[in-house]
Amino acid sequence: MIKLSNVTKVFNRSKANEVKAITDLNLTIADQDYLVVVGSNGSGKSTLLNLIAGSILPGNGEIYIDNNRVTRLPDYQRSRWIARVFQNPLSGTAPDLSILDNFRLAALRKKPKSLIIGTNALFKEQVKEKIALLNMGLEHKLEQPMGTLSGGQRQALTLLMSIMDDCKILLLDEPTAALDPRSAGLVMQTADDLIKQFELTAILITHNLKDAHTHGNRLIQMVEGGIAQDFSAESKLNLTQNDLFSWFS
Amino acid sequence: MDFYLTALLQGLCFSGIALGIYISMKIFNIPDITTDGSYALGGMVTGVMLTHTYPLYISMIAVLIAGGMAGAITGLIHTKLKINALLAGILVMTALYSINLTVAGRSNLPLIGTELVFTFFHITDDVNLNSFWILAVIVAALISLIGYLLKTDFGIAMRATGNSETMIRALGVNTDHMKIIGLALANSLTALSGFLITQLQGYADINMGIGIVIIGLGSVIIGETLIGWFKSTSVWGSLLLVLAGGVVFQLVLAVTLAVGVDANLLKLVTALLVLIIVSLPRLNFIKRYD
Numbered sequence: 001m002i003k004l005s006n007v008t009k010v011f012n013r014s015k016a017n018e019v020k021a022i023t024d025l026n027l028t029i030a031d032q033d034y035l036v037v038v039g040s041n042g043s044g045k046s047t048l049l050n051l052i053a054g055s056i057l058p059g060n061g062e063i064y065i066d067n068n069r070v071t072r073l074p075d076y077q078r079s080r081w082i083a084r085v086f087q088n089p090l091s092g093t094a095p096d097l098s099i100l101d102n103f104r105l106a107a108l109r110k111k112p113k114s115l116i117i118g119t120n121a122l123f124k125e126q127v128k129e130k131i132a133l134l135n136m137g138l139e140h141k142l143e144q145p146m147g148t149l150s151g152g153q154r155q156a157l158t159l160l161m162s163i164m165d166d167c168k169i170l171l172l173d174e175p176t177a178a179l180d181p182r183s184a185g186l187v188m189q190t191a192d193d194l195i196k197q198f199e200l201t202a203i204l205i206t207h208n209l210k211d212a213h214t215h216g217n218r219l220i221q222m223v224e225g226g227i228a229q230d231f232s233a234e235s236k237l238n239l240t241q242n243d244l245f246s247w248f249s
Numbered sequence: 250m251d252f253y254l255t256a257l258l259q260g261l262c263f264s265g266i267a268l269g270i271y272i273s274m275k276i277f278n279i280p281d282i283t284t285d286g287s288y289a290l291g292g293m294v295t296g297v298m299l300t301h302t303y304p305l306y307i308s309m310i311a312v313l314i315a316g317g318m319a320g321a322i323t324g325l326i327h328t329k330l331k332i333n334a335l336l337a338g339i340l341v342m343t344a345l346y347s348i349n350l351t352v353a354g355r356s357n358l359p360l361i362g363t364e365l366v367f368t369f370f371h372i373t374d375d376v377n378l379n380s381f382w383i384l385a386v387i388v389a390a391l392i393s394l395i396g397y398l399l400k401t402d403f404g405i406a407m408r409a410t411g412n413s414e415t416m417i418r419a420l421g422v423n424t425d426h427m428k429i430i431g432l433a434l435a436n437s438l439t440a441l442s443g444f445l446i447t448q449l450q451g452y453a454d455i456n457m458g459i460g461i462v463i464i465g466l467g468s469v470i471i472g473e474t475l476i477g478w479f480k481s482t483s484v485w486g487s488l489l490l491v492l493a494g495g496v497v498f499q500l501v502l503a504v505t506l507a508v509g510v511d512a513n514l515l516k517l518v519t520a521l522l523v524l525i526i527v528s529l530p531r532l533n534f535i536k537r538y539d
Contacts (some may be wrong), residue, residue: 105420
């Protein structure tokens with residue numbers, strides 16, 4: 001369970017370029033919920049996600065994950081619960097490292113990175129099996145640098161990397177924004193499958209209203225740093241895509 | 250021939266700097282120029298320890314720790330105080346000049362009648378050749394150690410820190426700690442070069458570090474070119490080629506001196522040489538667009 005209570009985040013406080021990104025926000029996300037967040041640019045969606053991930057820390061308010069107070073915990077310590085997929089396919093993987101090395105690090109998300117060589121034959125087999133599930137033929141290219149793959153392939157692999165180690169929460173920050181429609185569909189499908197199979201709690205930020213409509217079991221609309229509308233599972237089913245479009249016009 | 254052997258020996262002694270710069274610049278993507286200071290620090294500590302008849306291995310450990318501390322301080326300034334890495338390096342390098350003088354008590358320390366790493370074992374009567382074999386052993390040990398480190402889980406995390414910081418933080422690595430450790434390691438290796446050179450030339454000098462960072466840069470850049478030629482993707486191969494870069498660099502300098510360039514112009518020649526190496530890939534004499 002993720003809980004934000006009275007969270008406020010202001011950038012450049014009391015300067016000319018002050019931005020109130022999140023104002024007094026309360027949000028509780030139940031276990032295994034799949035929350036979709038929509039809102040126009042600058043409405044605070046990414047800030048919300050970064051606050052949960054710990055990349056930025058709130059000015060006021062408290063954040064809890066599984067009843068642990070994590071308000072002041074930096075991102076690299078929240079990684080024991082949270083895996084992330086970024087908007088930019090380059091951010092979620094290390095381009096100069098091989099696919100295998102990337103997966104090795106992902107497999108150690110919750111564990112210390114020690115002075116042993118962990119990329120052994122056994123580990124290679126495990127990674128091969130996992131990657132084969134994607135049906136992209138990447139299981140034979142484990143030694144290839146991540147940077148030589150396409151954006152879609154990298155996003156799909158980043159998703160897969162999130163479940164290499166025990167994971168509870170998956171944060172998806174516009175994961176398909178940089179992808180062509182076919183790759184985007186594949187990435188969203190993979191995300192759905194993983195969330196269901198591993199019983200993850202997930203948050204998806206998207207500008208694609210079709211995705212917002214079809215995925216997830218809860219939908220919120222953010223406006224100016226607050227939650228304007230909140231639809232639970234049943235009421236979300238009654239929404240049409242046109243309803244969503246009308247919020248942005 | 251002996252002339253080139255000496256250049257080769259120098260090149261091997263500088264392998265610590267080459268590997269250090271490779272780690273800070275290529276692996277961590279941090280331009281670190283603490284090098285000048287930590288190299289002289291290594292030399293001065295060597296001079297003091299050996300003239301006080303401490304055993305070699307204790308002197309070497311002291312040198313590694315001293316260099317590591319210098320690098321860690323640069324790392325702390327860079328990560329905790331959020332100061333630009335170049336400036337952090339310059340600050341520590343400047344401060345180290347005084348530290349080095351204080352450590353040594355004077356500006357020059359000759360090693361007379363002290364134990365030297367180059368007399369550690371005896372294979373041939375040729376002093377230079379003997380030194381070569383000892384250096385070869387040291388360098389091989391160095392490459393094996395660093396190569397192993399970079400292949401471990403910790404090493405992969407190091408490489409990822411310089412490559413994709415957002416990713417590695419999301420995977421539970423404190424990148425500040427990583428950078429501090431990386432800079433400590435890099436400067437530890439640099440100080441080791443000071444340790445070796447001091448014994449090769451027979452004295453430590455307060456000015457020995459001036460402009461030495463360029464030797465590391467030159468080695469790494471030549472090494473990079475070689476890595477490109479040989480299309481090396483393995484960690485070991487890359488490290489070896491960086492070392493080869495260091496040796497090539499010294500040999501080219503030796504040739505310039507041999508053809509009669511004034512020794513006073515050595516630093517100018519060095520700078521020009523690095524400039525040429527850096528700009529070569531950018532100078533397209535034949536335009537190709539593929």
